[in-house]
Every structure is written in C-alpha cells, then in structure tokens.
Amino acid sequence: METRSHLEKILKKGHFAVTCEMGPPKNADIEILKKKTKILKGYVDAVNITDCQTAVVRFSSFASAIIALSEGLEPVMQMTCRDRNRIGIQADLLGAWGLGIRNLLCLTGDHPKFGNHPQAKPVFDLDSIQLLSLVKGFKEGRFINGEEIKGEKPNFFAGAAANPFADPFEFRVKRLAKKVRAGAEFIQTQIVYDVERFKRFMELAEEEGLLDKVYILAGITPPKSFGMVRYMKYNVPGLMVPDELLKRMKEAKDPKEEGINIAVEIIQQVKEIPGVKGVHIMAIEWEEAVPEIVKRAGLHPRPMEPEIQPPFVVEKVVEVEKIVEKPVEKIVEKVIEKPVEVIVEKIVEKPIEVEKGLEGEEEMDKIKGVSIEFLIEMITNLKAGLKNLQSGMEHIEETLAEIEKQLLGRKPKKIEKVFRKIEEIPEKKVEKIAKEERKEKEIKEIKTEVKVEAKPEIKPEIKVEEKPKEEKEIRKPKKEIKEKVEDIGKTGFKGTYRDLKTRAEGLSEDLYIDKSSGKIVEVEIGKGEKAFKVGGTEVLPFYSFEGNTGQPLKIAMEILDIVPEDWPETLTKYFSDVFHDPGLWAKKCVEEYKAEAIGVYLIGTDPNFKNLDVKHAVEVVKKVKEAVDVPLIIWGSGNAEKDVEVLREVAEVIGDRGSVIGPIVEANHRTLGATAIGYDLPVVASSPIDVNLAKQLNILLENVGVNLDKILMDPSVGALGYGIEYTYSVMERIRIAALYAQDIKLQAPFICNVGREVWKTKEVGLPTDDLWGEAEMRGIMMEAITTVCLALAGGEIFIMRHPKAIELAKILFNSLS
C-alpha cells in the first residue's frame, strides 16, 4: 500500500482517525508551538496548522508545519486563497512538499474583514475548489497554467472542508461532490453539534456515492462555556447549535468538564454514522483538552506510531537553539573547531539526553493521565481563583464594617486603613442643615490616588451626611460640597484595580471579547491650541479591554445669552456675579472652573420667549469669543426658522474659531448645512429620540455636503427620571449599529445637552428637607449621574452647568475608564 502520510495510512488501514487543530501564535515564538505540539503528540494522528485563521496575522502555517514536523507530529498544512495568488500558492506548495509536508487542506479562507487587517486587499485569485484542482494538477505533473513540472512533483494527500450546516442545504452535498471531483481525498467538516442534520448530510453524501471516494472526518469542538456556545449560536454564520446544548452548558456546574463530556458524546454518536472515518477536534486555544477528549472517547492509544522524517534543516534549527542556552564562548569554540557535519552530529547527541528526560516525564504523565502542562495550568488557575475569592471576601467584610459604622456609629478596627478618610474625621453626627454659608476653602486638588475598580456595580461612597457646624472647631471640620466631591474621588472606589484580562484568566479571549468592525469618526472642535477631538472609539463605552476607546470624553460648561430666570439658587450662586456679561461669565467658567469648552445657549432669541434679535446674539457671541480661547458650542433657541437667521450671522463671527453650531434639524438642514460647509464648522444634528431619524438627518446633511466628521449627533436627551431610559436605549442602538453593523451613516459622535434638562426638573428646585436631603447635592448628583448614564450609552461630549457636578462626573469617568 502506497501512502504518502501517516494520516493517509491510518485512514487507508481503516482505523478511526483523529486530527486536531493547532493555532500558531501571534508572535514569532516557536516555543509556544513546540509546547502545543508536545501536548498533542501521541493523541492525534496529525495536526492541522491554521493559515491565519479569521484573517488575523499569525506565525505562518508553512513554518509552523515545519516545526510540528521537527517535533515529531505530522502536520496538515492549511492553505487559503485569501493572501496569495496562484503564483504565491504554487511556490509555497513546491516548498512545502520539498520540506516534507505531506498533508494539505485547501480552503478559500476567511475574508479580511473579519480579521485584524480589514484594510488589506483580498486576493481570492482562486477559490478552494480551484485550489484542489491545482493540487491535483501537481500530481499529474502540471502547473495551473498547463506547463509541465520537470523533476520532483508534489503529491499531497489533499483535503478540503465541508459545512453541512450552511445554506442552501441540498447544494452542500453537491459542493462536496465538486470538491471530491476536484481532488479532495479527505474532508474535515464544520463543527458538528446538530448530529441529526449531520446524519442527513451523510445520507445525502451516500446517495451521491461519495462515501467510497473520500474520507470524512467530523468536526468536533468542546464547548468551553455557556457564553461561547451562545456566541457560536448567534454570531457564527454556518454553525448550528441546538437549544438542548445551550441548556446543558448553562446549567453545568463545571462548564469545561461538561464541554469535554459533550465532545466525547458527539464523537461517540458520529462514530456510529456510516461513512464517518474519523474526527477532527478543534479546541480553539484550548489544546490541553484534546488529550483528555481522545482518552475519554476511547481513542487512545493511537493505533500506530508515525514514522516521521524530520525536514533536513530542522536538526540545525534545534541545534542552534540548544547552543544558545550554553555559555557563549563554548559555542564559538565548537563552531570554529569542527566541520559542519560534526556539529550536526554533536547536536543530535546532546538532545538525546534531554529527550530522555522528556520521556521520563512523559511516562509520569501517562501514569497520571494528565500532562504536566495541564496540571501546572490547573494549579495556577486554582491559585488565582482562591485569590479572587479572598479579595471578594475582604471586600464584603469592608462593606459590612462600613454599614455597621454608619448605623451604629462604631468604628471597626479592621477597616481603618482602608477608610483613611473616615478615620481622619473624628465624630460625625447625621445632621441635616438646610442652608450653609458657603466659604470656598482652599483645598488643593487631590487627585484620585486610590486605584479604582472598573466594575460598574461598585457605587461611589458619598458622604452627604457630614455637616458639622463651625469651621473653627477643628475637631468638626466643615464639609463643603467641594470636599464631598473630592471625597468621592478619594474614597469612592475601593479595592485594587484588576483589568478584565486578569479577572477572566483561564477564559479564552474570544469568549468575552467581541471586537467591533466599525469606528466612530473623530470630530475636531475648535481651532488652535485649545482645540480637541471627540469620537474615534472602536468599542462600546468604556470597553477598553476590547480596543481603542478613542478620544477622552469632554464636558462643556453652559452659559446663557440672558440672565437665567428659572435656575435654582443652588446653581445661580456660582455665577450671579457675572450674569450681566456673557464674556465674564464664560471667563469665570474657564478660569475658575477650568471649562474645556463653552456652550452658549441663545435662549433669549426664542420667538416664543424673549424674541431677541440677531444683533443681540451676535453681540453675545462676540463677547464670549473675545473673552475665552476654548472651543465654543453655539446653541440656537431650537426654533428652526429663527436659528437659520441667527446662526448664519453668528457663524460669520465665530467661523475662524471652528466653533460648533446647532441644533440643525430636518427643517433647516439645507440652509444651516450650507452655512456650516461654508465656514467649515462642525454642527449639532438634532433628532427626536429615534434611530432612523438620526440616521436620516446625517444622510441629508451629507447630501448637502456636511461630512460625517463635522457632525455631532444630538439624540435629544432626557434627565434622570425624565425619560433617560429612552435616550439611553436609542443611543445604545445607534452605537451598536455604528460599530457592529457598520452603519456608517451613524458613525458620528454624540453630544448630550445635559445641563438644561437636569436643571429644569422639579427635584433640583425643591428645598432641602429630611426626606429629599440637601438641595444642592441633589442637583449635583442628578446632573452628574445623568451625564454618566449617557456616557455609558455612548455620549462623547456633554454640556453641563453645575461646576461641582462637572467635577464629580469627571471623577466618575476617570474611575470607569
């Protein structure tokens, strides 16, 4: 019997074959590959080496296959049509055959869009079936152009993939037949979870008379977690996951164990289906599971040891490496002293010792039935788990202690060092004091030093209750709002920050990382030194573990063109000295409250309110422009017609500052859009809480010539308790569409006009009382929390009013990011 590879031999002899998949690393470390090979050796007949699967750049399949070969594990080299044209493919195949690779899997390949280089030009000169024909042509001694191969001809044991679960179902078998005709000798199928459908597929294949012509290996993947199967069910095209399986994984106490059980069960079931000649195990980034599955499925030990001829260069590769481990001088000596052949011999000698050691280890492994690596990893995981548990317990303890203290006024010892702030403040009574004379204490800005926990469920501790009376009484320091806000910064978020990666240790990344393929455009606001950009994120809000979160969030402070009439005293007291002059007002915001941008609300121009004229607006804007150098956001009254009149003239004044103008609505998009492109200004596109209307307005604006990188979307926001949930869900939907459905027309950043919504609510106007607590803190909290909610929904720039609310919002942003 002529066979070219070990895998072929196993299949031809009628043994039930076992292959599995090995993903090369995303770096140049061959040790990783060697380690993986060691785990798998002896458990599988051949190992598939993926060719940059999912279009992510990795150690090449060709080179990895050579490493596997040199480690004594037979590779199945995968070759896709995505990255090479027919010239490149043929060249690699000649090389691969020459170096001793015998099994080849011919694939079309995943589109670059799914990978980490979506910008790449996809090649797809051939498709998988044409690639199979090409390989067949090689056997017959022809290149794809018909030219004869003079000399050694590659004669691969050629395979292909088949997906019994993709559509159209009936055509799937026909396509399989095509592959067989094109030269496929073995087939590895897509993951089988739906055994019934797979059975039907096999029956159809039988009817087509394919079962005698090709060896079919069923694809097996042990599910690792409930999240993974759910992901596969809903997000992987061409994969069918029965609900039953979802349920099992959901209820499993030990999901990994259950996953292995499931894999073993499926192997046993498919083994009974006529025509199934083996299994192909794809344990994605979980190669350690393979030996376990093979053993439990009763497929270990493998029927035959492979006789593998290592590629001739590899001995040298191994040698070079071994030498490097030794002191440098010696190497030099050896290299100089001895002719090449001798060195090679030497090398072969040395590794033998090492190999012996390895064999010993392997023996041990066999006794225990688990590989050492597997054990080590298990123990590490266990350790990490215990540590997590411990820190969790500590946290609960702290919290309990805090509650105890609050309720009983006790000061438990255990937590003293954690609650540094509390310790400093001697005795406190829970007193409510309606109005306090405000004296700004000069307390230096203390930056948040406590490392923050990114978990959203941890709420800031806000000490509203501390209200001692006299400043002179040092033992009862007075707590100003400012300090309270700072307190949050200092003690609000406890615990040590551990990034998601650490917390999800042991889980494969693709279970919790769902990278988007879209990107929010960046909009530049303002000109010159103080200009900034918003947008640019490629992930959902604060998902920094998934990728680039883009530009930092920004907050603009709002001023009005008139003296505010309905602002509560808790807000006016910060600005009443400058209400008379918008210029001074803006200056105070920038100099005293460090505003990074100023929002100018031209409310006085509203025809239904004061109906002030264009001249007034222009004057106000001029004053502000001259007073401050930060970017401006000019917000008209919201009356579509009046805004056209007003903003046109205003644009003339602020054009050179690159200020934002808005709101543009559908009714005035043409005229205001033209103004905006004329002066090259970013705009606020306002739409009434609706995904489609938001999109439509963006499209309309683009048609006029306003590009997306000049648009800030205002989805119309509501304050906490005043419809924020609608805003939230619409924003969230827009953002998901923009990032995950590549809805490019929605890829603009959000602007949220928070201040005006919050400060008109009833709650901020109510006086301090026992039930509602202190008035000012209430307003601050409402504004800050509204802002944070909207940031969680995707908001990028916020217009706010209360200086302390802004401070608090910033602290919360910092803690979250």
Added chain:
Amino acid sequence: MIVAERRHLSEILKNIEPYNKVLILGCRGCVAICSTGGDREVEIIATALRIARKRQGKPLITYEATLIRQCDPEYLANLPELMKDAEAVVSLACGVGVNLIADLYPDIRVYPGVDTLFFGANTQLGVWQEKCRGCGDCIIDLTAGLCPIARCPKNLLNGPCGGSQNGKCEINPENPCIWHLIIERLTARGELDKLNEIWEPKDWRTYLGESPRKRIREDLIKNNKREG
C-alpha cells in the same frame, strides 16, 4: 452608471489654494444622475468654496459650467474657451473625465472634485449598489444574470462558501449571498446541473492584468478616416 461621491471640501480647497479664479465643471452624465456632479452640485460646491475662501481672507472667483459629457473629446472642445479667465478647473465628473481633460489639455490644471466609486444601479432614492466590476469577460450568462465577481466579496466561482446562511452573505448580512440567489434561480429553471461543473480559475488579464485596457473597433476607425 458610474457612481461617484463628492470629495471633502477641505481637499478641494487644498488643491485650489494657489488660485484665485477657478472653473467648477460639472457633467450631465452618470455623476449628475447620482447627484454628485450635475448642475445643482456645481452650484453648491462653487458657493461653498467661495464662502470658505472668503473666510480664509482669500476670496475666490468661480465660474460654473456643466458639460453634456466629460468623457468625450467632442464635448470638451470648448473647455479652453470656458477656461479663458480661470486658472484651474475642478471637475465634478468621474475619474474618466478628469483624465481625459488632463490628456487633451496638458496646460490646464485639473483637479478631481469627486471620488469615483463603482458601476452601480440606483436601487432606491438615495441608494446606489455595485452590480458589475467590468471584468472584461462576462460570465453571468451562466449565473442567471447575477454577478459573483462584483457581488460575492470572495469572487467565488464555485460558491457558495461555508458562511452562507439564510440567504445572507457572511461578510455583510445586509447583502444577499449572491451564490444563494444564483442557486435559487437555476434550481427554479431546472438548470442547477450547470453548477456541477468545476469552474476554471478566471483569466484576470481582461480585468487587471493588462491595464489600461483599450477597446478598438477597426470598422469605425476606418469609417472615420474616410469621412475625415
């Protein structure tokens, strides 16, 4: 038609920075139909450019004209006349028009005002979709009139790939899997057997292999000569 998209104003501005008098030249062909380079757009862009330049303190004089086609020397014949006072021209035609101007009038400084995208159909108001890639060797006689070169992201000739599900393309589920449609059509016509044949690799020379491509009709050339 050839579908194009208006370039960013700042790019156009950068191109015409050195000039004070510029001709904005539209085209009544495809770009007018896809609302990118017709009379209306010429007016909008000219206005926008003037305002922008006024703001920069370098006022711009614009001349506006729209030709029947810019891809035909005949219609370009009076371009020098239109350019009498202008120092440069921003063409809102597709890349073909811009190239032809550059070929015919080496002294005229011509800049593209649009990005040329693809050959497409106007499937609904405001939506254009690519349908053909001009591969030079049409195969859609075998695929029920649906083009796998332009409409399958992997250009499969022996599709569909394993990602086709529920009739949608795995690359972008907003698009149909064109191979799914092809199979549906051929099944309905009782011609599915056509697909049993293995489709040979395409000869891409007619597409990208020997560009720029040229088409010659000897008879027309001869007639032309006789007349001329």
